[in-house]
Amino acid sequence: MWIEIVLFLFLAVCAVFDGFSRQVPLAVVWIGMLTAVCFRVCGAMGETGIVEAMLSLIPGAGFFLLSFLTREKVGYGDGWTLLMIGLFVGVYRCFLILLVGLMAESAVAVVLMAVGKIKRDREVPFLPFLLLGMGVVVCF
Secondary structure, eight states: OHHHHHHHHHHHHHHHHHHHHSOOOHHHHHHHHHHHHHHHHHTTTOSOOHHHHHHTTHHHHHHHHHHHHTTSSSOHHHHHHHHHHHHHHOHHHHHHHHHHHHHHHHHHHHHHHHTTSSOTTOOOOSHHHHHHHHHHHHHO
8 A cells, every 4th residue: 555655646746747837747757667666676566577567568658659649749748657657556557547537537628618618629637637546546
């Protein structure tokens, strides 16, 4: 449980920055990734192999590809953050956090468009929804 708390703190800092300035603090993400790698090497996350660690990078790599294909409509910072999340919690929980975050962001965006608060081309920060997704996944 304490590993999720450490991830939650890193993700909370990133979500606040993304929410207010629409920029992901990559230094915080890289420190989080280094922390996750150190936890894995020291055995704090249990017995995990190199294959499992590499698989945990799939969601982040997918977002890097999505950023490239959409000419950065989806930011590279989201990909870096998903790499960090994957290193902390593994591929399955990372995909679950991503799924909950995407569903929450979609629901909020649809409601805001329906009431006329935002236009269709408005950028919505994603990391606060990833933080929400992580909270939901950890609680269940």
